[in-house]
Amino acid sequence: MHDVVIVGGGPVGMFLACELGLAGCSVLVLEREPEPHSPWRRFPLGMRGLSAGSVEAFYRRGMLQALLDAAGVAAVPDTDEPALPRSVGHFAGTALDPADVDLAALPHRLPSPAPEGIMTSLDVVETVLAERAAELGVEVRRGVTVTAVTQYDETVVVEGGGREYAAHWLVGCDGGRSTVRKLVGFPFAGTEPQLTGYVALATLADPGRLRPGFNLTPAGMYLTMSEPGHVGVLDFDGGAYDRSQPLTREHLQSVLRRVSGTDVTLRDVHLAATFTDRARQATTYRRGRVLLAGDAAHIHSPLGGQGLNLGIGDAMNLGWKLAATARGYAPDGLLDTYTAERHPVGASVLDWSRAQVAVMRPDPHSRAIRSVVRDLLTTRAGTTYVFERTSGTSLQYDLGDQPLAGRNAPDFRLADGTRLGELLQDGRGVVLDLSAGRRLREATQRSGARIRYVAGPARADLGLGAVLVRPDGIVAWTGDHDPDLGSFDKALTRWF
Template identity: 45%
Template sequence: MVIAGGGPVGLMVACELGLAGVDVLVIERLTGIDPTMKAGYVNLATARAFHRRSLLPQLQERHDAAVERMQKFLASKGIENAAGGGPVGAHFAGIVVDIGLVDFTGPAFTHAGPASGVILVSQQEIEALLNERAAELGVTVLRGAEVAGFTAEEDGVTVELGDGRTVRGDWLVGADGGRSAVRKLAGFEFPGVDPAVTARQFVADMIGHENLPVGWNRTDGGVYLHGPYPGRLVTVEFGGPPEDREAPITPAELEATVQRVAGVDVTVTAIHSATRFTDHTRQATTYRLGRVLLAGDAAHVHSPLGGQGQNLGIGDAVNLGWKLAAVVRGSAPEDLLDTYTAERHPVGKWVLEWTRAQVAAMRTDAHSSALRSVLSDLVSTPDGATYVLTKLSGMLHRYEPGEHDLVGAPAPDVELADGTHVGDHCADGRALLVDLADNPAVRDAVDGWAGQVRIVSSKPAQQVTWSALLMRPDGYVAWAADENPDISALSVALRRWFGEPAH
């Protein structure tokens, strides 16, 4: 198996495959982790994915350190408590969600499990953690190498590297970013919308930054975010895309954008991290062409506003990883991979629409200002705040529904009588049959899939309405039942997702 791209998405796919015993080679252009500041948080869906693979303690440690750093910064600005409507946090178009208004008793949060409090983890930390896990699983990461071409055949893919070497795998996954060489070489259609804004995110030492208010701010010159860490700024300007996005970012450029957007004169004395981004928005029409598949930014690009990019890519990775592993091992037919595009493309489309809507609500013209006023009113209501935060959490994403309400939804991370949660029993990457009613018929039904499905039989620590469910390796429910389980429906779900039973 060959994966182009050793960022969080490519590494997550590699770890899922490695967990299943698949031989994996990751090809990464960079020789080390890119230090440029990118995503700064993980949503609930991503945190739960790491919990299922026993990586939550590592995320928690990094989150706690980030919270401490943020609190020190806010305290230095005279802000003692940013919770419940503070200047930073979850937002839509810079309209910050008042956490105190959110109804956490809804189904998306009722059984969120121990991952629910883990948020502030940077992309670099995610990548470093996955690098460690990939090495533990025997995944080979070839750094300083690029894909120069490939030949896809019926039984595999031969990949040509830039230095003249060739490697071969059964499948090729393109997780090589928004300018994906794999996507271009394979001929994936990539329609979308051209960029219209220039945004900059940077961390710098500055003189004069004390005159900048903390949090999201909208002015006649654009929108900017100050914090939640010392020296961190994001500016968004609506005069079109940058003339040269790849040109080195200078102190003078950063000083000028702060003056135009914030109206404050600063002197940049040192740049620690700086990047430009736009609202360029495109999505591949399919995520699979033969033996070539796309994941993450290679499949979809959009503005990073709202921090959805890495989370969307991790969702792609955990959906694709177990399916590709099953096909490689021969335990599932190849057409299982068709469900990857069917399930993940609509989620990607939603994220693209969400980011485009945020850009529209950030603009400074009269019509956008009126729209923003209406949105601000809505987000300041309990229903509006709950909706926005639940969408950002990733827990409203549904796949194909079934007869039971849980089918196609993220599985509830219910606490069991022994003090564990459902997510604690998924470290080996197998599917999980959860039997809360001590029903032998339910457990016997999975005998033929023992190598692919783990069984957990326990009473719940809290009352729930369902008695049993079958959870796929990516955390989504494939089958569920209340008091009287339909064993035939369970058998259908097992065959659909895990192939024919072993004899």
Template identity: 45%
Template sequence: MTYDVVVAGAGPVGLMVAGELALRGIRVLVVERLIEPDLTIKAGAINVPTAEALDRRGLLPRLREVQEAAFARMKQFRGGGGGGGGMPRVAGHFGGIWLSADDVDPSFFEHGPAGSVQLVGQADLERILAEHAVALGAEIRRGVTLSDFNSTPDGVRVELDDDVVEAGWLVGCDGGRSVVRKLAGFDFPGTDPVITGHQAIVEMSGAEGLSRGWNVTGTGVYVHGPVPGRVLTVEFDGPPIDRDAPITAAELEASIRHTSGVEVTVERVLSATRFTDNARQATSYRRGRVLLAGDAAHVHSPFGGQGLNLGIGDAMNLGWKLAAEIRGWAPAGLLDSYTEERHPIGAWVLEWTRAQIAIMKPEPYARALRGVLADLSRTTDGATYLASSIAGLRQRYDLGGDDPRVGRSAPELVLADGSRLADHLHSGNGVLVGGRTSEAPETPETPETPEMLVRPDGIVAWVDGDGDLDKAVARWFGDIRVEGVARAV
């Protein structure tokens, strides 16, 4: 059977890519070596750009349901009290330095309905995205191994166990040890790991001696909570000897005791992973008919939950551009702009995670620097800078022009008919928004919306008064008239 695209990997990034392609009628096959979804504890939250992306595809109600369940679990951990238990209202952390929400500029919290959804774990997100992709027509095959492929200027021949699939394109979303990346020969430079990290959900006794939240000690770092039995440890004695070996209760118990000094006893392991701070990035995200996204394109430590969100950003950027290439209407250079736009964001995240490792090290110079950053985090400017960076709010593509809105995620807009801008992006098309019609005169309740061109991924491509609209349309949508772009007022 012939497909337009084969996506390797059914994690959140692969599923998001598949959904974006299927939304536009692209024939897409997702192949995954695991027979069942991986429910191991991983990322526990999403940032604002990810929430906005999912909102723009109509998935916000499902995210809210997941978050409500997460709030219930956190309430249980705090003892059932209404926000008690000594846990302050925070806006994130940088290397375990908590950022008080009271220190952050109030504008940080003004991002519409999507801005209020954060507590969505990776397993729940994968389930939502899989259902979404399948409903749109994507095919998912589990328990299938991609063993090899042959790429030509006209397509890709993909070998799957005993089967061979012909496709126009191959997208590697198969994780940090990506088979697609290795077989295609992408360069993957970076820095070697210095830590061994564990994250787990366990049943243990003696936990009353553990402090909640992030704790930096003389021997490493440990985290307790925010849900019952959840622990995270970081040791600075180098990477694990065998990262793939089964994680035992004895191993976790020893790590918790070493980093915390508390004599806990781990009685049962419910879910556990190891991680390191290996930080690498492909020099390009495309080689001919093969593209990379997510951890296949970049790996780093998980601090700040950047990996999942970075990968969803890749998928949103790539999906509509690859679909345009397949459909034949992509202007010159559109698909190559995927690497041009996403690579700098990925490079920034690698540096951001390296900096967090640096201030967590159990040595005097790192602790001195940590103290300085802790002081800065208690100022409005410092807390706002750190919180907005963690939340992905400082991300911007360099699209040219002088208006600071160009290249950024479109603002939350309620239009004259009462609809939201996000509602008009559900179909995956670009939108020209703004102005008024004779049927919708400007009133204090429905002010004139600034005219702007919004790409299918929700990025502002043009704002009135900053360049020529026809040129902006041609740059992103090819040889069509402005009248051919969907307009929302």
């Protein structure tokens, strides 16, 4: 019997598997697809943007260099000065300039070796994670389609491929049409689609007829990528066409012509698919011994590229909590904080997606709103706001009224050059005693917590004397140079 069975071997499932394996759990991943690579996962169709928060997650688990090498991305120069992000992305087709990000408005940010977001592909991400999972002893079985899930008091049994797999816990990371979610009966609430989206890799007879980049038109939106023939279209038909009938070259060409207002010709369509902006979310991420993460827990349109990043955030939040629960050393209620913390984040991303669709609709009211929104977002404050929302910089769980509590920890760099991100690579929490007193050391030792204590001054301490950081890199507590041991003990007891 395994500690945890994960259904779904995509980036979210594999990141979670690595988190559990790092903590010493026995993990089995069941993946429906028999082969790990496909054109839909490779560049250009598998192209994805990893936000600053997601890249930092790879950094904090010792996988940053492997990710950068596989993605062909240059390392960040070693500096003690904050740098502008390389990209901010867009909102509803309005591209934003990273030079307009106001660094002074991001007071809890320190330089880090992790880039502020990179472009890569699903194939690259999954390859890096698969190699790490293998090092950690994670077992992966491909070509297994799950058909039944049965929960008992202490175990859960998964049926698939003519076999049964027993574990103490099950996590569904099996995508937007999650079999686990349906079999276990998770309520999945939300809103119906406004559009059918199309993505295709095609040969165009006359590519010059289409303008590059995002193009909002009186009939919808179309997008041409840097890769020749890689096109996307949004048709505001209420989602009527999605998976309702075969996707032919003739239909795709007709939609592209109507939305673009051109007579462009598709000579051949090599790969094509549809999607919608349907936005739904499980009302809870846990039912008994079964949990959900990634698209299994929430679906929305791909506008803004938040889906993969939201899922990696789920895995980073859940991994150490589920590991502590499975290994028997979790404090009471720890696993319940997964839904409590991540559900509001998912709801916020769904609304971010809905907002973009609302201002892109091809009607006079939406066009009027879009004009106002564009003017606001292309200001310095507006660009900074979008960067905070899409990079994860604004993330803050409700962990108290301390300014840094619940936030992603800055990458404190100690006087000897050691960084906080490096201290988190074994998956344990960290006490940073920046004032180098003995009281916190003694309190940590008395608690018996599975946590690393590190003392010494930092090159930039942001005015703090001590910081307690959870294994997922979230600040659980801060203290001054004469810290309150009572509040420190409460934080330790709550999380460790």
